[in-house]
Amino acid sequence: MARGINNIQDVPAWQLCMGCGACHAACRKNGVHLVNIESEGIRPLFRPEVCDTCTDCLSVCPGYRVDVKSLHETKRTPDNAEREFGKTLEIWEGYATDPEVRYRGSSGGLISMLTLYCIEKRGMSFALHTGMDESRPWLNRTVVSRTREEVLARTGSRYAPASPCEGLEKIAQNDGPCVFVGKPCDVA
DSSP: OOTTOOSTTHHHHTTOOOOOOHHHHHOSSSOEEEEEETTTEEEEEEOHHHHSSOOGGGGGOTTTTOOHHHHHHOOSOOOHHHHHHOSOSOOOOOOOSSHHHHHHSSGGGHHHHHHHHHHHTSOOSOEEEEEEOTTSTTSEEEEEEOSHHHHHHTOSOOOSOOOGGGGHHHHHHOSSOOEEOOOHHHHO
16 A cells, blocks of 8 residues: 555545546545546545545555555566556457447447447446446546446447446445446446
8 A cells, every 4th residue: 555645535645546537436425525636537536524534445545555666666568458458367359249339339349249248148237337427528527337338338449437336335235236437446
């Protein structure tokens, strides 16, 4: 864990926040609010009277787990794949064979197709993922999709900041398995 981080407020102050929203989902004291800061992306705002002495959110914060010292001590040069994708076990390439999903989805629709498979074939309750904010289409929002129509309506590339972890309580409160779609740092 990063030394010198005493509470969740230190994570964005040290510029280690990825904007995933996990702190918002984990806070049971209503101390965290997410805002979209144009120059930085989605970032948490904290209520000091709640957050100054609380460390509950740190257990779910990916930014807190960054080992800052090892980042600076790394001497080796990563190969091209690692520079582009980060550390991986394997890299696979694929696309959706469903023509509608492939057309509407981004990068061949693979994630959308896997999401639909989990809902339609494996009986998962819903998918928690990112979709377009219909009132402000240039922004994202965290959404729940239960049907093919809902998943397909929310496909495509979303280049605005996203914080899918803010909805993790919906998965925690659900009785059955669910799908979570996010960036690797969100999934971590």
